[in-house]
Amino acid sequence: MPTQKRVGRIEGVLLPLLLVVLMIVAAVTVAFARHFGWWLRPLASEHGAAIDRLFVITLVITGLVFILVQSLLALFVFRYRGENGRRAIFYPDNPRLEITWTVIPAVILTALIVSGGRLWSRIQLTPPPPDAFAVEVWGQQFKWAIRYPGKDGKFGRTDMRLIRGDNPLGIDTKDPASKDDIFFPAGEGELHIPVGKPVVIYLRSKDVIHSFYVPQFRVKQDAVPGMVTRIWFVPTKKGTFEIACAELCGQGHYTMRGVLIVEDEAKVREWLAQQSTVADLIP
Template identity: 50%
Template sequence: MGSHTVSTTVERRALAVVLVVLVAGLVFFTIRFAGRMPEAISPIGQEIDSLFRFLLTVTGVIVIAAHLYLAAVLWRFGDERAQAPIVRRQWPWVLVPIGLLFLADITFDHKSNKIWGKVFGTPPADAFTVEVTGEQFAWAIRYPGKDGKFGKTDLRNITDDNPLGLDRNDPAGKDDIFFPAGQGELHIPVNRPVLFLIKSKDVLHSFCIPWVRLKMDAVPGMTTKLWFTPSKEGQYEFTCAELCGLGHYKMRGILIVESSDKLEEWLSQQPTAADLIP
């Protein structure tokens, strides 16, 4: 029995060491790569980041503690004489983690519900509004123009020069500014709520701005919404976050966050629907 016990003890302890190495690797790669997201350029993005850090820290501590405990047990206890005491002391190791997980879950719910409420709450009435329409494999962009109203669209009106199917008889659409899919940059104002109206011409897409940590499905036949307040000027990228076909990887565009003045000036230089499709 002697030599047999020695070899299982070595195996057990080797397993404990492997476990500790795996946990150390997990911690290393998480710390090394978890911070790799681009800078968050809106308050809601920063809140989502801090929620993720909180979730990762709490669950991380639980995972690390549980595995180190498992490694300690592996290291310490192996033969039958040593098993008896740990069985008697088992209850706290069940009840305490359950209690902690329950508390953590309540906290997670509370924090994430608050952020969910902000993301999906009613956008402010004075939000700057822009429409994005996904199609395989690019985004079309439309601004409501000076009147602040989008003209009606209908799929039956779509032609090569009228890619969004604008209704030529709707006066609200005359001053609309539009860019066919894949053309034009997406300009939005800094420090003002921006509301995106999101549509799709063909299949499911997802309008995504990684710098804000938000995305929203683009669903054929529906208009979905997404809003936030960008707080940092600059040039970023928006993209499709739904595998929508072979060209999905190139379904992205330039996002420019700039002052309201610059944006108004840029908009005033763009041709309107009345110019392009009289």
């Protein structure tokens, strides 16, 4: 019995120290996250600011709760550690305290969920402007294919039964709208979009579920076989960015990368004018 009491006293000191160390490590990690590159990528889209703001608010609230809970746990473990002559206190319940620590977290979580839902709806459910720059991106193990609608602004029809070597997207050449489409087979092209202008990306998949992800734009949208999904945003910075696949899509998932270039709209139009169309490439 004396040995057990001694062990209890030791544990009553070591566990609070461990909790304090844990809180210090967590605080230092968050404080130096940006310095070591562990933070969010530099923002490059309009809607991303709202996402970052909600992320920081959530992190601050959960961080404060973490510190409060761990501090109380450390205090109680140390304060009520095993000692000679100490007897356990019979404390059946405290309805007022229990209601308080139930209602307050419920209100905070509800507010965060509602805020997140409103932001998600604004990003996902709001239709893009009519003059948005449109482009279609296809996921295919383990590369991205790209199609632009051409001067008429319309995508031609596609049919999986028309896929062959020189027509990897199954574009229906009998559709007049497809004649001026510009496409790049999987892994053979770059995605060029204009800065400061709404861009809508239509996503499709030829095989399994992929996920179009550009962290600087705070954009992530699944490409699902058999359906067309959509994401739109307004890029605010020029530069070259990496398109990643954020959905495990097979053994070569880690190699599924693409290049996205944001530049002036005039340069994008000039670049598109230099590309071959469906009429040039598919007989």
